[in-house]
Amino acid sequence: MIIGNIGRGKKEINEDDKFNIILDKIAKKVNVSEGRRAVEDIIRIIFREQPISTKKIAQKTRLPLPIVAKVRAMLEREKILKRNKGAILTDLGEKLAKEYLKLRYRGSLICDKCKGRGIILDEFFKEILNKAEKYFKKRPSPNTLIDQSFATLETSVYRVALMCERGDLEGRRIMFVGDDDLTSIPAALTGFADEIAVVDIDERILRIIEEFSKEEDVKIKIVKHDLRKPLPNDLKDSFDTISTDPPYTLNGLRLFLSRGIEALGKEGVAYLSYSHKPIEEFLLVQKAINEMNFVISELIPNFNYYEGSEIIANTTFIARLIGKDLKPNIGDTEKIYTGLVKPVIRYYKCLKCGKIYKLLNERIEDLKCSCGSRKFRMVKREKL
Amino acid sequence: MIIGNIGRGKKEINEDDKFNIILDKIAKKVNVSEGRRAVEDIIRIIFREQPISTKKIAQKTRLPLPIVAKVRAMLEREKILKRNKGAILTDLGEKLAKEYLKLRYRGSLICDKCKGRGIILDEFFKEILNKAEKYFKKRPSPNTLIDQSFATLETSVYRVALMCERGDLEGRRIMFVGDDDLTSIPAALTGFADEIAVVDIDERILRIIEEFSKEEDVKIKIVKHDLRKPLPNDLKDSFDTISTDPPYTLNGLRLFLSRGIEALGKEGVAYLSYSHKPIEEFLLVQKAINEMNFVISELIPNFNYYEGSEIIANTTFIARLIGKDLKPNIGDTEKIYTGLVKPVIRYYKCLKCGKIYKLLNERIEDLKCSCGSRKFRMVKREKL
Structure with missing residues (x-):
């Protein structure tokens, strides 16, 4: 629209066009599913919270850390941002943010009390957090080959609080379909559940839970089992609630939820913790969930935080699924771990x-x- | 398991069996999709928050008010509960809750700061709430024949805050696909959006928005249009974000989202406010959403509250949908209103x-x- 100034004998393109070209170029180069929106999201988060670390940007945008790192490096090369105790916008970057993207708002509207989870821990649950801590400290280093990645102690307690609030804990029979997050420990400490079972392949995890159950004198059914195989018969159709944080592949999701369905029988509730995914992949995930006759009754982004696991930026969502006439739907049981799929x-x-x-x-x-x-x-x- | 006492010469069945029979009977009689779980949910909410009104129970359980009223009446007949400034459990009811359902927890873990929304209003948004109030007071009585039901002023401001937080407001072109909730008013008051358009069939609503836009000197494109017909060409493929609170029928959802897709073009973000539905219906809703290539990136239950509209218990969820390669999918455009479907x-x-x-x-x-x-x-x- 605006004809640029004539500088050094050349016709310059106007600033808006220049910004447009830069953002398009970056979006194309990083080849992220969310395209331009992803790049704009990153700039917006920096505009609001600068100086900010790459990891925090990844958490807030729910984009994979390597993508954010790549975009950040390209924005730096374009002199849109610089680093000073984290990413901050240059004058040019501020101009892009304010004049081209028309950003106006600094700060955050995420609830500072519940950190956007909608759920809080009362004294009772804070006490449980304190009691559980010593067992969480015993966790070994995660076995990344089977996509282990340990949720923080706080995350596990919040999960149990959510289950409690929604009525899926008290008097319920709960199975943890894989439990490297040790969520069974705070669940058992409430004393609210009617029965708790943990199925996992990793003996190191099971040993910690067993030790806990002896020391605190609580009953947990502990089963060493490879979930690629069907559940033992005595665990079938015997639970009201399941909780799982499966490998973040489509086959991993289908397998773990399907084993959960074996535990639930025809109906029940599932707590699914899962990685924020690019749109196309996320769509397949949701279709798989619906095909099993689970409905997503709520989905809270950034509910779960993890120790380590930089790639997924240490945060995933939790979804509460309600199922009726449930149907397992198992895909390729061999290709469930990220390392095998990609x-x-x-x-x-x-x-x-x-x-x-x-x-x-x-x-x-x-x-x-x-x-x-x-x-x-x-x-x-x-x-x- | 336990053989009952011999009382008055008759063999009594034990208490657990008795409670089991009562709950089953009620679940069967009210014929609710969630079955036993719905009846147990109602008892749990009363156990936690007694005395509590029928409407509040419906809000907390997300069940339709007539269902809750029916269950409550049957529980009263069974002497499980009585009324005293709201529903409270009788001694028998307390026994059922504690010994049979094994309920232990009283109180609520819903964040009291954000009321479970995960989002708060800062001073800036509180100011907007105050400014918007006078226009919300001008709303006429809702036309229930076209499923009108007005969200509270607070709800509309929270929606805009959520859009802002997620990056769907600043510098974005936003269309309200139907706006009897007047959400365009707080949106426009932020001054953050690049463009705001409202499409609605009800002139009474459009007149209030027009008056507002004149008085406050903000630009809103106001279009009187029957959404059963395609959008006018100049509104197609011209928006980044849409917001809709469509009629709560499957055809209503498909129609309004599809018109939203016409406005967005191939990609964009949709804020969908919609009623908590029985599992089977909810599943169809989610499949319809996915079929259009929208993914549910978050779903916050009980986000929206309404004035009146007792049947849906005055509360619905909001979902943020992200779309790519969007495809409209319009069903029967005549059967979109609840009164015509049921x-x-x-x-x-x-x-x-x-x-x-x-x-x-x-x-x-x-x-x-x-x-x-x-x-x-x-x-x-x-x-x-």
């Missing part, structure tokens, strides 16, 4: 001697450098 | 002379008794 080569640099290691199916936790160090930094990820 | 005869009693009136498609607001009174009480509803 193999990624990760390059790690030894922080002591600088040597580079290439990992595919190995866990960084098991790596020891030839110089003796165990401290590494990931320097690159590459899809196979 | 015709109901309502019987009203004149509070002055006692005369009974039978209403099908007529609105109670238009009724005047032969004795001159305009005050009535609904005494019965009957499905056709």
